[in-house]
Amino acid sequence: MTKCQKLPTILIFHEGWGLFTISNALMRREVTTPRSASKASxxxxxxxxxxxxxxxxxxxxxxxxxxxxxxxxNTLSKSETYKIRRKVDPENQVIVENTHTAIISEGGFPCSSNPYEEER
Incomplete structure (x- = not known):
């Protein structure tokens, strides 16, 4: 098992585990960060x-x-390199389920009781 494959087992919401505690646990276990796994410079x-x-x-x-x-x-130039975008309302987005193997279960995913959702 590689260090990247250990990630799903650690990303479980335990009662009382916040983002700081989870990040420390990942670093203690030397789990590779997503950018390291992608070999980013x-x-x-x-x-x-x-x-x-x-x-x-x-x-x-x-x-x-x-x-x-x-x-x-819209675009800012003729080359269409710089695009002006706007977010689409969630009810107008297209969601396709079961397209690949999940690493976080639907029950463990913080949708309805997401403590981070309103922090914007």
């Missing part, structure tokens, strides 16, 4: 709470794909 070995929050609130990790999250409304 600026990758580090520290797990940040923002990375964990993004993973735990991303439906992709529950086996779903979400399409049409944003749409292009």
């Amino acid at each position: 600026n990758a580090g070995n520290k797990w940040h709470q923002s990375t964990l929050k993004r993973i735990l609130t991303n439906p992709v990790y529950t086996g779903k794909l979400v399409y049409c999250k944003e749409e292009t409304t």
